Amino acid sequence: MEPAFLNHLNEVQKVAVLQSEGPVMVLAGAGSGKTRVLTYRVAFLLSQGVEPYNIMALTFTNKAAREMKDRIISLVGDQKSRSVWMGTFHSVFAKILRFECEKIGYPNNFTIYDTDDSKSVLKAIVKEYQFDDKAYSPGFLLNRISSAKMNLIDPDMYLQDPEIQYADKSANKPLVGQIYKEYWKRCRRSDAMDFDDILYNTDLLFRDFPEILLKYQNRFHYILVDEYQDTNYAQYLIIRRLAALRQNICVVGDDAQSIYAFRGANIQNILNFSKDYPDHKIFKLEQNYRSTKNIVDAANSVIVNNKSRLHKEVWTENDVGEQISLFKSSNDAEEALMIANSIFHSRMTYQMNNSDFAILYRTNAQSRALEEAMRKLNIPYRVYGGISFYKRKEVKDMLGYFRLVVNPADNEAFFRVINYPTRGIGNTTINKLSLLATQYEKPIWDIVENLDKIPNDFNSGIRRRIGDFYTLIKNFQLIEEKTPAYELAKKIAAASGMMKALFEDKTPEGVSRYENLEAVLNGVKMYEDDFATENEGAAARLVDFMLNVALLTDMDEKDDENDKDRVSLMTIHAAKGLEFPFVYIGGLEENLFPNSMSVNSRAELEEERRLFYVAITRAMKKLTLSFAEMRYKWGEMNFCEPSRFIDEIDGKFVDIPRKFVQKSVAANTFNPLDKKEKTGNVFAKKQISNSAPPPTKDKNFLPGELAKISDIAEGVRVEHARFGHGTVVKVEGEGPNIKASVEFDGFGVKQLVLRFARLKLSDK
């Protein structure tokens, strides 16, 4: 008999859920309930008697996994749902590696290096080899290495591949392969895996050890993958291996929402599905339940501009709803205030909660101005992403101690804590130790451990200090296995001297840092409790906690139950999979969104457009777009052009105030080049003539009007609020910093920054 909860689904969703055996792909438009299908599928399987530990569900964030789990619990109960393997690719496979990695030469207390650790290793390599640190910046190298690993290319393959070598040589960076090899060696030596290694090594494990693969094939009878369009090659291959035996695999995805190509996501994975599983079934979910007709249609009108996409028609039976609003502001601070104001009023008018609102943006840096505005208007908010809790210095330091206790070979952890709090072991000493480690090809810890057996020139004072540090850490290493995580963490925190150092710092920052340390310890405690629930009361060790914490992001932080009613601020990437009644998208400007890094190729531009599509389709009831004419970047004010994406939305869905169009076109006259491009855009033209009469051509400006910057030229007569009338004698500078020297009648020559001067044209 079908469980009653299946009545919550529409016909297609239901069929997709009931098709529980064999390969299934669900292609689903935004808001059409794809996560719902996954959730109900798991619930359905459980209700049919499938054992929870036979199901693996991979999601994009830990938060998504947790929400799905809660939902399943509410459908079929706690007992049945608890031991479903649910989580991100990284967290699920890190867990498997913890059990199996000895096969591939890692101890099971391996460390997971985060991006900062990886960069720090790369920086050290470039420095030691005295390579050009401009050409070989850590960020660039990590990108290269990461792409290689995602495509399962190890250093030897990298060095032997003629195409890659040619590309690196042409880019004048022939040494990348060599650095990759050294980086690989050092990670191994430190018993450390970076994010990409988790996938690479999982694939390696399954590739080279068929008996292990078989074990997990027999373990996971049913495999479900969310956001399939964003999987990379390594993830694709792992899934294919695991599913090969039973072929009970269900993937859901939407090619129009693929926004992680920069992280190796490959749309090919969707196309390959049909080839890999000839017996597959495909279901298309095209009815949107989330958004108003206006929003759905506007999103469709944007995405048709992409050439590469699979055919899919998203439609809705929902109300037409309000038109999309467009805000124009003169700078980022004003934009933020407009948005904050609008939230304030909408919340009153429609009797909504703060949590019904979200502000989305392209880059994390944009959150600052928005936060200020929210504070000014006393609107509670939460920023997701940005500087995550686990990236703060004091938190990383504390975790550094934990890491070194759990894995003595972890060099990055060693560097981090050897002299913090300061214990008289300075850079010279650390460099010497580091050099010895490279010479002996050993972790630094081994050098420290055997300092009296190897020749060195440390004086007795330094030896004693190093010895003290060694003893401090060693004592904890010896009891790690037998001590529950929280108890050990508390001891380490106290003995390290960190608690004391920060407790004594009574500055506000110091107090907050101390609180952060307490939060870390609370985190250990909470983890220990969860671990006990999931493992029949077993006590978590610190090593378990560390594996988990390395893969947490602050998207995953649990919301404070008592303080949930906040406006959400996040990047569009982070907003994927979420929905809000009211959505604001800020910073719709050329070179910001689409980002200047992504306007050089069609593929990149199309990804930006998909990102815009994702942003639009987060909105349920009301969408507001916003752009500013000026914005701070790297501490400097810059002029901005409205984003081309605004023009791509069919004008009939957008509410453009009349005065606004005139002003906006006038602003564009500033840059003659851009104007040419704009008028060449049929969409733009049509939109403007649809919504407003053509703007007045203002060659014959009227005296008394505020002058446009382009009008200011040598010889022009102007009027200033304080200095009165005068003649422009010189114009210099560029963009926002254009200055004019004006000879005022009676005040002499003054230099004015035009964007502040508010000059009027004068006929006197």
Added chain:
DNA sequence: CTCCTCCCTTTTTTT
């Protein structure tokens, strides 16, 4: 060895 100041780069998105 430690602490301070100045100068430099950095930001596109994330597990």
Added chain:
DNA sequence: AAGGGAGGAG
């Protein structure tokens, strides 16, 4: 705007 690195004083 802010954090990290280099360089100098104590």
